[in-house]
Amino acid sequence: MKKDEQYKRLILREIYYANTLSATELSDRIGKSLPLTIRTVNHLVKEKILEPSGYAPSSGGRRPITYTINRKALYILSVSMDQLVTRISLMDLTNSHVGGIGRHELPLKNNPAALKVLATLLADAVNQSGIDRSRILGIGIGMPGFIDGMRGENYSFPMQDGTEQQTIVEYLATATGLPVHIDNDSSLIALAEYKFGIARKAANSMVVNIGWGVGLGMILNGSLFRGNNGFAGEFSHIPLFNNNKLCSCGKSGCLETETSLLVLIDKAVKGLQDGKISSLQGHFPTGEIEKDAESIMEAAAAGDKFCIELIREIGYHIGRGVAILIHLLNPRSIVLSGRGSLAGRLWLAPVQQALNEHCIPRLATQTAVEVSGLGYEAELLGSAALVMENYATPQ
Amino acid sequence: MKKDEQYKRLILREIYYANTLSATELSDRIGKSLPLTIRTVNHLVKEKILEPSGYAPSSGGRRPITYTINRKALYILSVSMDQLVTRISLMDLTNSHVGGIGRHELPLKNNPAALKVLATLLADAVNQSGIDRSRILGIGIGMPGFIDGMRGENYSFPMQDGTEQQTIVEYLATATGLPVHIDNDSSLIALAEYKFGIARKAANSMVVNIGWGVGLGMILNGSLFRGNNGFAGEFSHIPLFNNNKLCSCGKSGCLETETSLLVLIDKAVKGLQDGKISSLQGHFPTGEIEKDAESIMEAAAAGDKFCIELIREIGYHIGRGVAILIHLLNPRSIVLSGRGSLAGRLWLAPVQQALNEHCIPRLATQTAVEVSGLGYEAELLGSAALVMENYATPQ
DNA sequence: AATACTTCCTAAAAAAGTTAGAAAGTCTTA
DNA sequence: TAAGACTTTCTAACTTTTTTAGGAAGTATT
Structure with missing residues (x-):
């Protein structure tokens, strides 16, 4: 990946977590110099991904310009599963549910068809939102069981009949045309509590x-x-x-x-x-x-x-x-x-x-x-954060 | 600290752990570019801290020059304490004991004089070695108890009578004129097993x-x-x-x-x-x-x-x-x-x-x-590694 | 033995970081 | 209330570091 794209993602992640930040704060958090940070922020403003949101209260000097995320620019599809119920929500980067939370009964135990069903649910959610795929950063899914997030497999609930060549993540990624990330539900709840709770x-x-x-x-x-x-x-x-x-x-x-x-x-x-x-x-x-x-x-x-x-x-x-x-x-x-x-x-x-x-x-x-x-909201927030973490992490 | 000094320390640490490395390997490990790494290595060779040690076997291309540490250049004073016995050894950067391991009975329980005794033991060890203080990177001490390494205190065995203003680390540092670091014995054993074991x-x-x-x-x-x-x-x-x-x-x-x-x-x-x-x-x-x-x-x-x-x-x-x-x-x-x-x-x-x-x-x-x-040797190795970790960590 | 292929190392070009100072503000004091 | 001291943000010139391209020095294959 090109470096300036990488820096953009880092900046986006920091504002995603903090809501609103000044250039100096951003520079500190992404560990890059101020000139480079400001140049990148200006690019993002020009692309309408970020927007200036006024001045922060001064701490004894010139007041810094603050930036927030344009909530109409980018989205994340957030999914939270337990053994019986799957919830799906398209979220913007200010953690708002764009079109409400979809609730679907989808048992995971001994259900080799589960993955196929999930794939259609996800594809439907994307299509019905009317939002272009290019503006959805990815799909984050929290599920119970022994999950290997790197490989993209669930060892406790395979959700397939075992003859397939593709992992859960590979299958969903090709079915939806979007990057997919999975992790254990409890891990994602912890991530949400750490970032937002x-x-x-x-x-x-x-x-x-x-x-x-x-x-x-x-x-x-x-x-x-x-x-x-x-x-x-x-x-x-x-x-x-x-x-x-x-x-x-x-x-x-x-x-x-x-x-x-x-x-x-x-x-x-x-x-x-x-x-x-x-x-x-x-x-x-x-x-x-x-x-x-x-x-x-x-x-x-x-x-x-x-x-x-x-x-x-x-x-x-x-x-x-x-x-x-x-x-x-x-x-x-x-x-x-x-x-x-x-x-x-x-x-x-x-x-x-x-x-x-x-x-x-x-x-x-x-x-x-x-x-x-955060309560019951935690897992959906964590799934979204999972996507952002992967989005901003250099490959 | 100046940057080139910082890079020298990073390089020294990597070779300390790996014994012998090529410039390319060093560049990878310290996360700096090859030209910068090579320049710094050449400086270290000129200062007689590193020395070339021949060529590594080629993996299909030009054979890389490898470097090792000059074992007469720099030293660490390594200390391992338990509730009864304190062991002290001056070690070079190839993990050899320069003058044998000193063994001293020093009970820690309810002994407000322990710190004073320890200070003299350490000062003696440094003086008797005949090695100039400037060539000793520091003193690393492993001890039992609840240790706060940042503050430099042992909450389980204070080793002082409680009226002093100085922490254990501050006291020993002024008494010996060297940087001092302490940590829990088990933590240091783990560090040793991870780095050398x-x-x-x-x-x-x-x-x-x-x-x-x-x-x-x-x-x-x-x-x-x-x-x-x-x-x-x-x-x-x-x-x-x-x-x-x-x-x-x-x-x-x-x-x-x-x-x-x-x-x-x-x-x-x-x-x-x-x-x-x-x-x-x-x-x-x-x-x-x-x-x-x-x-x-x-x-x-x-x-x-x-x-x-x-x-x-x-x-x-x-x-x-x-x-x-x-x-x-x-x-x-x-x-x-x-x-x-x-x-x-x-x-x-x-x-x-x-x-x-x-x-x-x-x-x-x-x-x-x-x-x-590693057995009983582990803690002394860990104490030395503790010094190296702090030496190479930017303040 | 010649050719293809790696890998190490170096020199020039590009990118990023640092530094010094201008701009824009706050706070204290006369 | 106004002036001066002090902070902090932001910018432009300069320095450091990284990247890239290519030469040097090897190994493996035909």
Whole structure:
């Protein structure tokens, strides 16, 4: 790639993350000299990709001109998948959904047709948007499972029948005519929290994705850590309990057997059967896990004692796992994110309690535990950021 | 610092790690252009710091000139401390001990005079070497405890009475007139294994330091990971056991309560008291823990069943901890290093056994478990590398 | 032994970075 | 309120570094 194109991309990425920046700030962040930066910014303004947005307040000298991204110029197709539902949204570079979020039922388990379906969904989304392909930077997809982002494969859910020559990424790229990038859902949530959420600027942060399982995305030394094969963050299967509960991975006692929204629903069902009193009674369970999980978390937030107690139990178990993270990685912050963050700060007390009991005090005091404000939006933001990261990274 | 000085240091560092390199290789590694690299190398040759060492075998073209470091030009003072013993060695830049390794008893626990003693030991070592201070790049010190290398403090063993204004590093620097750098012993062992040992080129590697405790140094994305406050790697205090054994940290069930050379000695003593048969009988325990630990490991290596069984037990427990590391960080390799590596490959089977039982197979197969060949030498090498890292890092 | 093909090294041209100073502002003090 | 001191942004001249093209010194193949 030509160098000036490379610099343009770096500048675009920085403004994408920061919303509005001056030339001096840009020069600092991309590590290039001011004259070169200004020249490139001027090119981008001439191409209508950037636009001046007035003057920043002076810090004691001449006021700098600031720049923002022209939101009609470029777009990213952002995709978030779980085992049942796939969400698709075309986003501009100010993180707005251009035409709403599409929601599609697409089971991944033992579904060799999944990839074909996904490809049509993506192509449709692009076509229906009416936006020219040349103005879409790429497609970013977050999905559960063991993902090798470099190769572009999902080892847990192949989504094909196994006879094909093409990887998931290759298939989708040829089907859509756009660059495609995939990564693990929890990793992308961590990326979103680091770039746009509560972990902004926390160069060492652990993002716990409380959902149908318990995922972990790690920000280490200011970048997403993926491990040697892209498999880092298998938080949910560390052996922590002597509960003899068989886990989906074949072992027993995994963290996941005691902590996930599925466990939350299970516990609620059993508790009600045992005669516990709760505002859930009458309309629970519905059988739709999305609704059921939300009901419990909303009831807890509204003060339902039974539901609060359930969250306490699970939160405490998560905290035991988090204690291990803190010992090993000494992070600046722990962020609770994903679907489960709907229950908000109800998680904090039980998690903190576990840390008090299981962490060396000197370590525990160095780490803040926080709840995401991005919530269910996080993964779509992370998918978009994934595209931008790849767009701006020299090949 | 002037730029050409900076480039010289980068080049010196690369040759220090690789022993001998050609101009092209150097250019690649320091990320500078070939003309600039060659010019700087020529300067270094003129200053007698580098010297040409013949031609490298051609890979299909003109044979490149290779360069090595003149071993009489520059030196590093390398220090390795544990709670009882401090070792000091002046090393040249080919990792040879210039005048042997000095061994000094220096207890760190509740010893506010320790720093003063250390300062004289260091000054003596420099003076007795007869080498001019200007030719010593600096002093690197590995020590146990919570170390903040940036600030230059040891929070576990202050080594002063607490009324001083100067940090450990500041005190030693003024006392010796040389740049001083400190870091955690396990971190430095990891650095040594990564730069000179079996983990060479393994950009994601976990180095377990089996000694009087169980330390962990982590190489992540090709560099030593220290966490947000320099406290990362507190492997020994993750809660893994329901054994009700009180740990020095105040909690119970820590990994350290079941795995360390101290535990090994304890178990041997108890086993012999219970009438177990072993070649240790008669000359064990001596009360000197260094000797006792060595006796057990040597007996095991010589085939003593009782000692092998002890190592199996402890190795299995270490393996349970390592399983957690693998789940979280998906490393390329696990290296068993430190004092305990004297028992060599006897560790491998029990550790691997624990991994088979506690790891998801897909993850376990991605990680190799290996024993260090550096052994007790590792920490001194790491201390030297610490100096070189700081020497070549732009301020 | 001659030709094709690599790779290392060097010299000239192009690109990027540095530096000094002008422009445009803020803040303090008389 | 006005003048002067001080900051910071931005620009133009100069310096450093990188890139490119080509010559030198090898290896492998025919």
